[in-house]
Amino acid sequence: MTKSVMELGQYVGDGWQQLLQELHAELSAVEPDYEVMQIKEKFGTLRVYLKDHIYTDATRAIVRKYEQLSGTICQDCGASGHLRDGGWMLTLCNACAALRGRN
Numbered sequence: 001m002t003k004s005v006m007e008l009g010q011y012v013g014d015g016w017q018q019l020l021q022e023l024h025a026e027l028s029a030v031e032p033d034y035e036v037m038q039i040k041e042k043f044g045t046l047r048v049y050l051k052d053h054i055y056t057d058a059t060r061a062i063v064r065k066y067e068q069l070s071g072t073i074c075q076d077c078g079a080s081g082h083l084r085d086g087g088w089m090l091t092l093c094n095a096c097a098a099l100r101g102r103n
Helices: 005-011 014-030 057-072 094-099
Strands: 036-042 045-050 082-084 090-092
Touching (some): 005 036, 014 045, 014 057, 045 057, 057 082, 057 090, 090 094
Antiparallel strands (some): 036 045, 082 090
Protein backbone atom coordinates (compact mmCIF):
# COMPACT_ATOMS: atom_id res chain seq x y z
CA MET A 1 0.00 0.00 0.00
CA THR A 2 1.37 3.37 -1.03
CA LYS A 3 1.92 5.86 1.77
CA SER A 4 2.30 9.58 1.25
CA VAL A 5 3.85 12.18 3.52
CA MET A 6 0.41 13.19 4.71
CA GLU A 7 -0.55 9.63 5.69
CA LEU A 8 2.52 9.28 7.91
CA GLY A 9 2.61 12.83 9.27
CA GLN A 10 1.17 11.85 12.64
CA TYR A 11 4.60 10.54 13.64
CA VAL A 12 6.04 14.06 14.03
CA GLY A 13 4.97 17.13 15.98
CA ASP A 14 2.07 19.37 15.06
CA GLY A 15 4.45 22.23 14.34
CA TRP A 16 5.86 20.42 11.32
CA GLN A 17 2.51 19.63 9.69
CA GLN A 18 2.70 22.69 7.39
CA LEU A 19 6.19 21.58 6.31
CA LEU A 20 4.78 18.15 5.49
CA GLN A 21 1.99 19.68 3.41
CA GLU A 22 4.52 21.69 1.41
CA LEU A 23 6.81 18.66 1.05
CA HIS A 24 3.87 16.59 -0.19
CA ALA A 25 2.98 19.22 -2.79
CA GLU A 26 6.55 19.45 -4.10
CA LEU A 27 7.08 15.68 -4.19
CA SER A 28 3.72 15.14 -5.91
CA ALA A 29 4.65 17.68 -8.59
CA VAL A 30 7.79 15.77 -9.62
CA GLU A 31 6.76 12.21 -8.68
CA PRO A 32 2.95 11.86 -8.41
CA ASP A 33 3.12 8.25 -7.20
CA TYR A 34 5.90 8.73 -4.65
CA GLU A 35 6.00 6.32 -1.72
CA VAL A 36 7.23 6.99 1.80
CA MET A 37 8.75 4.30 4.00
CA GLN A 38 9.07 6.33 7.19
CA ILE A 39 8.78 9.82 8.66
CA LYS A 40 10.26 10.67 12.05
CA GLU A 41 12.20 13.17 14.11
CA LYS A 42 15.87 12.32 14.51
CA PHE A 43 18.50 14.50 16.22
CA GLY A 44 15.92 17.29 16.43
CA THR A 45 15.05 17.49 12.74
CA LEU A 46 12.62 15.87 10.35
CA ARG A 47 13.64 12.68 8.53
CA VAL A 48 11.76 11.40 5.50
CA TYR A 49 12.64 8.08 3.91
CA LEU A 50 11.25 7.34 0.45
CA LYS A 51 11.11 3.98 -1.27
CA ASP A 52 14.41 3.36 -3.03
CA HIS A 53 13.05 3.55 -6.57
CA ILE A 54 11.67 7.06 -5.87
CA TYR A 55 15.08 8.58 -5.10
CA THR A 56 16.11 10.83 -7.94
CA ASP A 57 18.18 14.00 -7.83
CA ALA A 58 14.95 16.01 -7.75
CA THR A 59 13.21 14.06 -4.97
CA ARG A 60 16.42 13.87 -2.92
CA ALA A 61 16.83 17.66 -3.13
CA ILE A 62 13.21 18.26 -2.09
CA VAL A 63 13.47 15.96 0.93
CA ARG A 64 16.81 17.49 1.97
CA LYS A 65 15.31 21.00 1.74
CA TYR A 66 12.49 20.16 4.15
CA GLU A 67 14.72 18.22 6.52
CA GLN A 68 16.94 21.30 6.79
CA LEU A 69 13.98 23.67 7.17
CA SER A 70 12.68 21.60 10.08
CA GLY A 71 15.71 22.71 12.10
CA THR A 72 14.33 26.27 12.05
CA ILE A 73 10.69 25.55 12.89
CA CYS A 74 9.34 24.54 16.29
CA GLN A 75 8.17 20.98 16.08
CA ASP A 76 5.47 21.65 18.69
CA CYS A 77 3.80 24.84 17.43
CA GLY A 78 5.32 25.82 14.05
CA ALA A 79 6.85 29.12 15.19
CA SER A 80 10.43 30.04 14.42
CA GLY A 81 12.72 27.83 16.48
CA HIS A 82 16.17 26.32 16.71
CA LEU A 83 17.84 23.10 17.76
CA ARG A 84 18.15 22.64 21.49
CA ASP A 85 20.18 20.02 23.27
CA GLY A 86 19.21 18.68 26.65
CA GLY A 87 19.92 15.02 26.38
CA TRP A 88 17.49 14.69 23.46
CA MET A 89 17.79 17.21 20.64
CA LEU A 90 14.59 19.05 19.73
CA THR A 91 13.77 22.01 17.53
CA LEU A 92 11.70 24.39 19.64
CA CYS A 93 10.72 28.04 19.88
CA ASN A 94 11.46 29.89 23.13
CA ALA A 95 7.90 29.47 24.47
CA CYS A 96 7.73 25.71 23.81
CA ALA A 97 11.27 25.26 25.16
CA ALA A 98 10.22 26.99 28.38
CA LEU A 99 7.16 24.72 28.67
CA ARG A 100 9.46 21.70 28.39
CA GLY A 101 12.08 23.19 30.74
CA ARG A 102 14.55 23.53 27.85
CA ASN A 103 15.69 27.15 28.14
